[in-house]
Amino acid sequence: MIPYVDSFRDPQVINVLLDRIRQLACGPVSFMEFCGGHTHAILKFGLRALMPAQIKMLSGPGCPVCVTSQVDLDRALALASQDGIVLATFGDMMRVPGTKGSLQEARAEGADVRVVYSCLDAVSLARAHPGRQVVFLAVGFETTAPTIAASVLKAHEEGLSNFSVLSLLKLTPPAMDAILSAREVKLHGILGPGHVTTVVGTRAWEFMPAKYRIPCAVAGFEPADILKAILALLELVKCGKPSVVNAYRRSVRAEGNPKARHFMKKVFHVVEAHWRGLGWLEESGLAFREEFQAFDAAVRFPLKVGSDGEEPRGCRCGEVLRGVMEPPQCPLFNKSCTPERPVGPCMVSGEGSCAAYHRYALSPKAF
């Protein structure tokens, strides 16, 4: 029995939640799960097939690896190929195809690329190899950004001069705002990201009901958490009073984690950032503040990237990330694009929608 996990997977509880959902679902509704972790959980636990057909769940842009632009990927690849550099990154980034190969291929050709579990592991690498320059490739949202900031502060405290970070960190509310304002897909509610909201707090999503009259239910990642949030969304749609509901109260507080946000704000400031599928979004990225520029890999290793960041031919990741297209509708899905030979990042990442569909929902019934 794993506390905080098993009880939220209790079949009896799930069945009752599903009964309530079936009763409430009286017309077609589309909800977007912002977070790729939710997409994976929904398909892994078979919730999509269990829910009434009137409830359509669309995947959103909540996969940091997937929204990393091709130009940024190429910058990381160029950095990894420089002499004397150890590039440390999360495992998800290894097989994402850039214009010319992936980090895994760069490693096969001699680049020193290491997979780490935490940015702190990259700090340890720098400590252990004073003669090498260790660069951490930082991809992530508000859940991850405070851990990067805390690692930088630790390196700063230790006076490590051979540690730096290439920040591709992004902020999620501007992405959700971009999707809602574009109105490419008709949405009736948003399943809010549980771990991003653990840091930013539920207030970060108040703009959705206020500006777009769309409800948001922040959800955990166990099946009962997800269904509870979907039930809350159905209730809110039915009563016609959109608001933000916290359906993941054991981890999420209205004010989020102020300490985590303090670290984030101390090290980074907010800048414009380029998102795959969404383009340039104002105030959606994190770059180093001047006082921490010594840790900015983009400043320490000025890069000239030969590519113009052209997306892979035929790849529809951009549309998948906006919820405009479901993975099986992409002509490349499970044909020329598979997890073994991915064309786009959505087929690689542990949070990518295409990877989730490929892994859990290949039977036509599941769609």
Next chain:
Amino acid sequence: MCLAVPAEITHIWGQEAQVVIGGVKRHVSLMLTLEARVGDYVMVHAGFAISVLDREEAKETLEWLRNLNAQGPKL
């Protein structure tokens, strides 16, 4: 990338802790959750505890879920 798992804190020294995740022991940083105590469950993401799980809230949610029936209470 935003994946986080619940883990129980078994030892704390300074701003670091040993946690147990599904029987596996790991070191995590408490820099983001200084209020965490031995015996608490924390959500662990990328080597850091990002929140201390609220026992009371978890208990209330579970009770709510267990008491839910087809005609059950409104959310």
